[in-house]
Amino acid sequence: MIKVSDLSKQFGELRVLKNINVQINKGECIAVIGPSGTGKSVFLRTIAMLEKPDRGTICINGTDITKKEINLNQIREKMGMVYQGFHLFSHLNVLENITLAPIWVKKQDRNVAKQKARELLSTVGLIDKAKSYPRELSGGQQQRIAIARCLAMEPEIMLFDEPTSALDPTMTCEVLGIIRKLTKMGLTMLIVTHEMNFAKDVADRVFYMDEGGIYEDGTPADIFDNPKKEKTKAFIRKLKIFNYEIQSTGFDMVSMNAQIEIFCQKYNVRAKQVYHIQLLLEELMMEIFKQCYEGAQPDMAFAIEYSDENNEISIYLTYRADDFNPFEYGGNDIDNLGMVLVSKISKKHEHLFENGRNKINIKL
Amino acid sequence: MNSFLEVIITSFQKNLIAGDAYLIVLKGLRVTILISALGLLFGTILGGILCCFRMSKITGLKRISQLMIAVLRGSPVLLLLMILYYVAFAESRIDPVIIAVIAFALNSGAHIAEVMRSALEAVDKRQLEAARMLGFSKTKAFFAITLPQAGKIAKPVYQSTIINIIQWTSVVGYITITDLTRTVNNIGARTGDPFFPLFFGILLYLGLSYLVYALFSIGKKRGEAI
CATH class of the missing domain: 1.10.3720.10 (MetI-like)
Incomplete structure (x- = not known):
């Protein structure tokens, strides 16, 4: 149905889309997710040729629509686009909004178009509003009208560009309900959305977009329950990450602690936990410095991950040295008070040794 | 009070009725409207x-x-x-x-x-x-x-x-x-009572403006504003 090959687009210096290759089959419903500014909307707009790609081809039903001689108006008749900001025609009432394109573009008979519009209005539950003007309607109602306006042209492909981002939760619900209905009509749909539960529920496939392309592509179960790649994981689990590197035993620990504190404050981590993180890192580092880097410069890095979803904090510390597990200290606890503290604070901890690097994973 | 009314009535007769002056005013008005309408078109x-x-x-x-x-x-x-x-x-x-x-x-x-x-x-x-x-x-x-x-x-x-x-x-x-302004000015000069015809001229211009305003308000529909 839609086949995108080697698609690239850049705005000035910024490369938004880099060599995208993807195929979308007829009747598939695809949710496009990902952080802001990763080209989700641009990808959608490029499929509609609202942005001209710099390189690559887009084939719809075997026709390459990036070619100059293609009549885009005909292609777009079969394509509906629903915007974040609705973009209804402000000088026309609801019924005229829906019938305008069938009458002007498809040359449909006025009465036939009106009849069809009324049917669509009952589908989206707004038959009472036929004579209202867009500005008299709520956002959710406007968006449902916008969907009906697209459907009046009997499209084969529907593109949704964050259809619920400008709506409050109740209105979001109304609009998602309608989109859910459409999935049963066999339309090919691409939905850029931040509603993860909706995406999980409705989509046949999910594209996670990042780094200027489709970073991970899979079924909702793949992407949401079992993401394979680093950034997908971080996004799905709503992880916030703080990275830090240490290359000297005399590094500025005060500054490090201050940075950790700022990072934690940003995500409302409790003061006690912040203190625990700082204490734990300090004790661990001192122990490792003592055992591994006597008179040498350390090669050490750590990451603090905070999950917005379950308020879990994980610390990943790696250091290049011989295999050394600070948790397996010899002697009694009194001599190793630092490590006793670390063990007590952490819920779970493990030590691994791979390719000359020690890895310590701790959950708080 | 009565004398004030009398003054107005006298002025009115002297300036507009005597010698069919109102016809001249209408002629001037016609020229004003003609130039405006064609100029606008x-x-x-x-x-x-x-x-x-x-x-x-x-x-x-x-x-x-x-x-x-x-x-x-x-x-x-x-x-x-x-x-x-x-x-x-x-x-x-x-x-x-x-x-x-x-x-x-x-x-x-x-x-x-x-x-x-x-x-x-x-x-x-x-x-x-x-x-x-x-x-x-x-x-x-x-x-x-x-x-x-x-x-x-x-x-x-x-x-x-x-x-x-x-x-x-x-x-x-x-x-x-000889448009509307010129006409009322001429009448004022002839009768030696410029205030009344000039003021009447203003009223006519005001009337024209309101006419335009009225024409534009026709067909204004509910919810039409953008």
Whole structure:
């Protein structure tokens, strides 16, 4: 149905889309997710040729629509686009909004178009509003009208560009309900959305977009329950990450602690936990410095991950040295008070040794 | 109180009734309306053309119209009128009313071109894109979306442009045309009681303005505003 090959687009210096290759089959419903500014909307707009790609081809039903001689108006008749900001025609009432394109573009008979519009209005539950003007309607109602306006042209492909981002939760619900209905009509749909539960529920496939392309592509179960790649994981689990590197035993620990504190404050981590993180890192580092880097410069890095979803904090510390597990200290606890503290604070901890690097994973 | 009323009635008779003066006033009013209406008509046509040129992608046309608009908008209509009468058409025996129409068409044309341009540019481009996504060609989208919306945006400014023209036609007396202003002035000079006819003149101009206002309010529908 839609086949995108080697698609690239850049705005000035910024490369938004880099060599995208993807195929979308007829009747598939695809949710496009990902952080802001990763080209989700641009990808959608490029499929509609609202942005001209710099390189690559887009084939719809075997026709390459990036070619100059293609009549885009005909292609777009079969394509509906629903915007974040609705973009209804402000000088026309609801019924005229829906019938305008069938009458002007498809040359449909006025009465036939009106009849069809009324049917669509009952589908989206707004038959009472036929004579209202867009500005008299709520956002959710406007968006449902916008969907009906697209459907009046009997499209084969529907593109949704964050259809619920400008709506409050109740209105979001109304609009998602309608989109859910459409999935049963066999339309090919691409939905850029931040509603993860909706995406999980409705989509046949999910594209996670990042780094200027489709970073991970899979079924909702793949992407949401079992993401394979680093950034997908971080996004799905709503992880916030703080990275830090240490290359000297005399590094500025005060500054490090201050940075950790700022990072934690940003995500409302409790003061006690912040203190625990700082204490734990300090004790661990001192122990490792003592055992591994006597008179040498350390090669050490750590990451603090905070999950917005379950308020879990994980610390990943790696250091290049011989295999050394600070948790397996010899002697009694009194001599190793630092490590006793670390063990007590952490819920779970493990030590691994791979390719000359020690890895310590701790959950708080 | 009674004497005040009497004074008014006397003035009224002396200035407007005696010697069928009101017929002369009506004649002057007719000239004012004629110059205004024709000036507006040709001004709108010229404005449309200038606006097209101004917004065209051809640099030559754009520059020419920019220059014309700047010169015409920047010069007083009275001077334009006098240049046309005493310089451009000095040798020809053309009717001064036609010269006045040309002057007002040129002056208002430049203003109307800018009114049109700002209205066209104020139309929501996103609605235009929505139309293109529904399969509208550029031309169809212009007539179905841009034009009706720009019309609504331009309406109030266009209305005040009309009222402006009507009032500025009061200077056509300078090129020997007997319009409304000139007529009431003449009557005042003849009767030696200038206050009443001049004041009556103002009332007539006010009436014209309200007429324009009334015409524009017809057909205003609910929820129509953008």
